[in-house]
Amino acid sequence: MNFLTFPKTLLILIALSFNTVAYAQSMTEEQNIRGVILAYGKAMNASDTNSVVALYAHDGVFMPSKEPTATGLEQIRAAYAHEFKVIDLDVKIVFDEVLRDGDIAYVRSRSEGQLTLLATGKVVPTEAYRAFFVLKKIDRKWKIARFMFNFSR
Known part of the structure; x- marks a missing residue:
């Protein structure tokens, strides 16, 4: 065996192992981020205010469509308690994009399913x-810092 190629091979293997570890950590972070959003969807489907609020950062901001902005956990709790008196959800979250930069992540998603307007019983596709x-x-731990939604039509 050529002793000059052994150090080169070793360096290549070390470099590849660092890339593999970094990739695995990145994938784990993305899975954790997706897990928060999936837990959010589960809590929304269950109309579980406490579980929704537990996913938010203490200084979180919730910006619902056509409703006032809720800042901080107390206002967020009140906003979701109100939402769950108005609608019942049965949705599945679909991820369109998950981006991470250090300790900040951005998730763009949509929902497939339906919501029921509790006052009328009307079912609306989502x-x-x-x-x-x-x-x-x-x-x-990943926490929701900001959240907003709207309807495209």
Whole structure:
């Protein structure tokens, strides 16, 4: 064996292992980010205010379509409690984009399913629903820092 090629081979293997570790960490972070959004969807489908609020950062901001902005956990709790008196959801979250830059992540998604207007019983499909989340990592956990949604029609 040529002893000059051994160090080169070793360096290549070390470089590849660092890339593999970085890639695995990146994929794990993306899975964790997606997990927060999926937990949000599950809590929304269950009309579970406490579980929704637990996913937010303490200084989180919720900007619902056609409703006032809710800032901080107390206002966010009140906003979702109101939402769950008005609608019932049965949706699946579809991810359109997940981007991460350090301890900040951006998620663009939409929902497939339906919502029921509780006052009338009217069922409305949600394919026009679009959502945008900004998450931040706090104490090694991803939390929703900002969230807004709208309907494309």
